[in-house]
Amino acid sequence: MQHGAHGRRRPVVAVEFAQAFARLGSQVTILARHTLLFHDDSLIGETIAAAFRAEGIEVLEHTEASRVDYRNNEFILAIGKGERLPHL
Numbered sequence: 550m551q552h553g554a555h556g557r558r559r560p561v562v563a564v565e566f567a568q569a570f571a572r573l574g575s576q577v578t579i580l581a582r583h584t585l586l587f588h589d590d591s592l593i594g595e596t597i598a599a600a601f602r603a604e605g606i607e608v609l610e611h612t613e614a615s616r617v618d619y620r621n622n623e624f625i626l627a628i629g630k631g632e633r634l635p636h637l
Contacts, residue, residue, distance in 0.1 A: 561586070564597065571606045578607040580614055580628065 564579065571577040579585070579601065585594035585608065598608045609628070616627040625633050 564601075567606060568601065568604070571601075571604055577605075578609060580612045581608065581610045582613050584610045 564585065567577045567579050581587075584591065585598050585601075587594060598610065601608050612628050614626055614628055618625045618627070627633050
């Protein structure tokens with residue numbers, strides 16, 4: 550658990566799982582509505598995003614999922630302005 554700026558506890562589990570799955574060989578994309586860990590110092594989020602990118606994890610900041618489709622045995626995630634992320 551992570552403590553936020555106001556002493557509230559916030560879980561930071563999703564990014565840990567993303568990194569673990571990437572290290573096990575999965576292709577991983579992280580969507581962040583703002584930036585990673587935006588409640589904390591911006592340098593922390595920028596540093597973590599850069600480290601993830603260096604490990605081959607795609608980090609899409611200011612991005613939100615709008616829909617998930619399943620066609621031809623694959624999941625397709627719709628994001629933002631109609632853009633799609635296939636092969637999930």
